[in-house]
Amino acid sequence: MNTENEFVIFELSNGLRVVHKQVNRPVAHCGLMINAGTRDELADEQGLAHFIEHAIFKGTKKRKSFHILNRLDSVGGEIDAYTTKENTCFYGTFLTKYYDRAIELISDITLNSIFPEAELEKEKEVVLDEINVYLDTPSDQIYDDFESQVFKNHPLGNAILGNVESVRSFTKTHLEKYIDRLYTAENMVFSSVGNVSASKLKVKLEKYFGAVKSGKAIQERNSFKSLPRNVVRIPKETFQTHCILGKAAFSPDQKKRLSLILLNNVLGGPAMNSILNLKVREKYGYTYNIESNYSVYTDSGLFSIYLASDPKYMNRCITAVQRELKNLRQKKMSSNKLSLAKQQLKGQLAISRESNNNIMLSYAKSLLVRNKIDSIGTIHQKIDLLNASDLLEAAGDHLNEEDLDYLFFEGKSSN
Secondary structure: OEEOOOEEEEEOOOOOEEEEEEOOOOEEEEEEEEOOOHHHOOOOOOOHHHHHHHHOOOEEOOOEHHHHHHHHHOOOOEEEEEEOOOOEEEEEEEEHHHHHHHHHHHHHHHHOEOOOHHHHHHHHHHHHHHHHHHHOOHHHHHHHHHHHHHOOOOHHHOOOOOOHHHHHHOOHHHHHHHHHHHOOHHHEEEEEEEOOOHHHHHHHHHHHHOOOOOOOOOOOOOOOOOOOOOEEEEEOOOOOEEEEEEEEOOOOOHHHHHHHHHHHHHHHOOOOOOHHHHHHHHOOOOEEEEEEEEEEOOOOEEEEEEEEEOHHHHHHHHHHHHHHHHHHHHOOOOHHHHHHHHHHHHHHHHHHOOOHHHHHHHHHHHHHHHOOOOOHHHHHHHHHOOOHHHHHHHHHHHOOHHHOEEEEEEOOOOO
16 A cells, blocks of 8 residues: 555565555665553563563574674664563664665564573663663653552553562563564564565565464553542652653544644743743753653553752742643633644654654554554644644643642752
């Protein structure tokens, strides 16, 4: 299927979906994204999806760890992986002439890993060290702790890295059962951006991924039901107080999701002219770092605002943030500001599409989750259709401070 000549979508004989964009560039990108992440772990598997991401590089039926890591690196390419709450991805960047090498390598590690026991024990120590690095960084740890608070007693609240006890308990059997349960053809998408035709790519993929078993994942995901708000304060031996406030945010309506994406971008997105940056950092100088985020999951989401400040300024920061949230709930955005906000978001999206690696990963996730991909033109059209009332409604639904969870890592005062 061809969509606006931007990309091609097709299926392999076993049902594995593929999206490909042909570009006349010397460097290519491809990856396998699997609809399996932290929220798909069983009670005794916390952190297993992420541990598999590490362990899968430790040896296959025909390669040792060194040969896996050297396979693309030796020709100037690279292979990488990541795990999220809902997905695991293995991907590579390489010169176009090494397409077969990259595809075969990703196939080998995902289909033929043998998980040597000695290597697993070593990798446990690596992951435990990664957990310690995280715990030593309050600005990172607070995000995980906040999700655990908002999504309490639900898999979405589990830390991606797991915990010391769970990681130490993993065996080869744990890994094999998780993969057997979730690494199925219909639970995967292969994405590619490079200078090869779709027909040639399909032949290569049938050769290397035709052995993936057909069918959907065995496991069904449990939906999340919102909990009463909570305010948690945890003393920390830090000079700053860190704070996150927010709530679970979900609507099946794609327009409402896009409204919240635009609203979040205006409020505390990556640009220096965001409301929170201008009103809290630039105007008052209360904080070095303040931002808002909207994480979208298949059946839920999380809106949050993060800031860090000297403890003596934290109450003023919270008051300033609440004032801006109230303004967004009560005042319609002017047509001029709305137009500028739309242009800013469209520009950011267009710039992100300058990276073919970003395009490859974005296509994979969209096809995996929504079974469709919108072209950049279609996305821009949807943004243009939003109006001030849409943003006012999104603010009313998600920016009421009386509905928000708060988590404070309270530092020691400098006074």
